[in-house]
Amino acid sequence: MRKDDGFTLIELLIVVAIIGIIAAVAIPGLLRARMSGNEASAVGSMRTINSAQVTFSASCGGGGYAVDLADLSAAPLSGGPAFIPADIAAASPGGTPKSGYEFTISPVAGQIVLAAGATCNGSANATETEFFANGDPISATTGSRFFGLDHSGQIRQGATPILDIADGIPLQ
Secondary structure (H helix, E strand, O other), X not given: OOOOOOOOHHHHHHHHHHHHHXXXXXXXXXXXXXXXXXXXXXXXXHHHHHHHHHHHHHHOOOOOEOOOHHHHHOOOOOOOOOOOOHHHHOOOOOOOOEOOEEEEXXXXXXXXXXXXXXXXXXXXXXXXXXXXXXXXXXXXOOOOOEEEEEOOXXXXXXOOOOOOOOOOEEOO
């Protein structure tokens, strides 16, 4: 008498189908969770940029704000750390995104406070009375919200790029 142990083809197909159904249900949830994590990281980076601007203004910029990320990524000439971490400094357009987001700082039509080279870190740009920062996702799969920040410290969010602090709604 011959005894055959093992699984039949039908049993194996049923197991594969069950795994496929579970994967089809779980993957969209995992992608949403990843996008939510990327957006939370972007908000944290915007808060870091705000803190860096306040510190730069008080200690290095003569009361004026930096007008680009490079100004905040340079350490004071007298020594000490840079005003923003290297991962945020590298996340400018064309650089290495941080959690799927790129960040920029733009000058606003404010008044010049210190001339170029007069800051404590020898910045190539003048400091100004106002600034505007953006956090934009690099694709729709990394984030669906755009963020904006100005010298008031208020972070705004929107479904389209924030061009001015009047765009979007306040982040709660």
